[in-house]
Each structure stands twice: as C-alpha cells, then as structure tokens.
Amino acid sequence: MRFTLRQLQVFLATARFENVSRAAESLAMSQSAASGSLKELEQQFEVQLFDRLGKRLQLSELGRQLRPRAERLLAQAQDFEAALNTEEVSGALRIGATLTIGNYLAVPMIAAFRERYAEADVALQVANTETIAGQVADFELDLGMIEGELNHPRLETIHWREDELQVFAAPDHPLAGNAPVSDEQLIAQRWIVREPGSGTRQTFERAMHGILTDLNISMELQHTEAIKRAVEAGLGIGCLSTISLKEAFERGSLVPLNIPHRDFSRQLNLILLRDKFHTATLDRWLSLCRETAQ
Structure with missing residues (x-):
C-alpha cells in the first residue's frame, strides 16, 4: 500500500481547516x-489534492471526489482499531443539534451514553438547522439532530420523533385563558420568534400559512430562553417547541394559547452523509435515539 493512515488523517484535517498549521495542531x-x-x-501519486490560495488550501476537484x-x-480503520483493543464503542463522535434538541434532549442523552460507554468521546455542537446541515455535509460533524425539514442531495434524513410547537404568552396577557384565539387576534399581536434558518421558524411559517405576511414580527432571536424571557416581560407572544416550554408552564411564568385551527406538529430528524460508514459508536448512538423516541 502506497499511502498511510496518517497521510489520510492529514489530508482530511487539512480539508476541514483549509490550513496546514491548524490541521497539524488538531493532530498533535x-x-x-x-x-x-x-x-x-x-x-507518490503525482496528483494535486489542494489548490493553494495564499495561506488557504482549498480542495481541488480530485480532492473533493476523494x-x-x-x-x-x-x-473503518478506527473501528477496526477499537475492535482490536476490545473496546467496541470508543473514539470520538461529533454530533450537531439544533437549539431545542441541543438544550433539552441531547445533553441528557450524552450523559446516558457516556454512562454506558465510558470509552466513547461525544462532542456536541449546537446551532440552527441550516448551520448543522452544512457542517454534516462538510464532514465537520458525524451526525445532525435537527428540527427542520431538509432536502439536501448529500444527506440522508432519518425520521426520529414527533414534536409540536406551542404559541404562548405571559399569564396576564389579554389572550391568556382557554378561549380559542382567532386569526384576527393573531394578526393583532406582536410576535417574538426564532430567526430564519431555524427549524422552529420553518414550522411556525408553515403553520401560519395564509396570514404569515400579515403578522407583526417585532423580534427575531436565536435563543429559546431569550424568547421566553421577552414574552414573560410582556413584549409580545411567542411560538416554541413544547419541549422547551414544559417547565415554564409548570411554574406558571408562561401560559399556552388555544389555537386549534392551526397545525403546529412537526418531525424531529437525524441527518447523516449518504453512504457514511457506521462505526460501532455511531450505531450505538442511533440505537439510543430510537430508544428515546419510544
């Protein structure tokens, strides 16, 4: 064999960082x-894997193909090494999660995973759907856990579990109570919602079809907790996953609004590169995801 695994590591690290110094640092x-x-x-092979643009190294066409x-x-080599060491589930797993999943579901899952598989090293990156999808497609993450719908030619989508958004308000808001809220009342409100590119915003816009352009979006925030605080302060009404609102509803700092004529249901999904090799660690994580969906 005319190449080594170390050369592959350097090639992939350089492709990721587009810089030899940073690639070297990541590999010690x-x-x-x-x-x-x-x-x-x-x-050795008389090829050019990178185009050199100043200090940046950008993958050549051949480099992108390889x-x-x-x-x-x-x-596969890392999985084989783990098997030789009798450590079936070990090594690094890079997971990306959208904000609701990352803040309310992924962290306890990582804790449970590490308790089962002490040799596994799970890293978590939290961002919106658009960012996570891009990082999985660019080989920066092994797996994405997202809230939005996605159609990407290089990514496989696996349905994970059901979720639902909920419109909510402060307890003293005029719409608070069990009475159904009409479209006219929704249009009259100030809204505090997630930013474009997030799965929550995508589902919100789908649910509000027909009146979306009439809504008064007064604030767009990237963090669910910031939206909840703003609604608690009386700055408007919001719409987030029921997962992120459970504790606030239990203590009474926020209240759900009754909007039966709008569909806020959605699917949480897992995304991977198509034809990605599944290490034992990745397979065990997928198994844990199936367990939590039941």
Whole structure:
C-alpha cells in the first residue's frame, strides 16, 4: 500500500481547516511534519489534492471526489482499531443539534451514553438547522439532530420523533385563558420568534400559512430562553417547541394559547452523509435515539 493512515488523517484535517498549521495542531503534529506528509502523498501519486490560495488550501476537484472515500476508510480503520483493543464503542463522535434538541434532549442523552460507554468521546455542537446541515455535509460533524425539514442531495434524513410547537404568552396577557384565539387576534399581536434558518421558524411559517405576511414580527432571536424571557416581560407572544416550554408552564411564568385551527406538529430528524460508514459508536448512538423516541 502506497499511502498511510496518517497521510489520510492529514489530508482530511487539512480539508476541514483549509490550513496546514491548524490541521497539524488538531493532530498533535508539527507543521513541517504535516506539510511533509501531505506533500509526500501528492508526489507518490503525482496528483494535486489542494489548490493553494495564499495561506488557504482549498480542495481541488480530485480532492473533493476523494474526500468521502478517505472519510470512510479512516472511520473503518478506527473501528477496526477499537475492535482490536476490545473496546467496541470508543473514539470520538461529533454530533450537531439544533437549539431545542441541543438544550433539552441531547445533553441528557450524552450523559446516558457516556454512562454506558465510558470509552466513547461525544462532542456536541449546537446551532440552527441550516448551520448543522452544512457542517454534516462538510464532514465537520458525524451526525445532525435537527428540527427542520431538509432536502439536501448529500444527506440522508432519518425520521426520529414527533414534536409540536406551542404559541404562548405571559399569564396576564389579554389572550391568556382557554378561549380559542382567532386569526384576527393573531394578526393583532406582536410576535417574538426564532430567526430564519431555524427549524422552529420553518414550522411556525408553515403553520401560519395564509396570514404569515400579515403578522407583526417585532423580534427575531436565536435563543429559546431569550424568547421566553421577552414574552414573560410582556413584549409580545411567542411560538416554541413544547419541549422547551414544559417547565415554564409548570411554574406558571408562561401560559399556552388555544389555537386549534392551526397545525403546529412537526418531525424531529437525524441527518447523516449518504453512504457514511457506521462505526460501532455511531450505531450505538442511533440505537439510543430510537430508544428515546419510544
């Protein structure tokens, strides 16, 4: 074999960071060693894997074609190494989650996973659906847990569990109570909602079809807790996942509004690169996801 696993590691790290120094740092190598490894790989096969743009290294067309294969090869090698060490579930797993999932579901799942598999190293990145999807597609994450609907040519979507949004207000709001809220009343309110690009905003806009352009969106915030605080302060009404509102409803700091004629249901999904090699660690995480969906 004319290439080494170390060369694959350097190639993939350089593709991720677009910089040899940062790639070397991530692999605990010197810059000269990483640069030499990459140069040797290219010279052995007389190919150019990167286009050099100043200090940036951008994947060449050949590099883009080979990257998914290199990712699979390295994942298989790491899985084989774990089996040799009799550590079936070990190594790193990079998970991305949208804000509601990351803040209210993923963290206790990681705690349960680490309790079962002490050798596994699970890292969590929290961002909106658009960002997480991009990071999975760019090989920065192994798996995404998202709230939004997605149609991406390089990603596979797996349905995970059901969820539902809930419109809510402060307890002293004029609409608070059990009486159904009409479209005219919804249009008259000031709304505090998630930012465009988030799965919650996507579901909200779908639920409000027909009156969406008439709504008064007074604030767009990236964090669910900030939206809840703003609604508690009487700055408007909001719409978030019931998962994120459970505690606030129990203590009475926020109250749900009754809007029976609008559909706020949605599906939470898992996303992976198509044809991604499943390590034992990834498979066990997918099993845990299925358990929590029951």
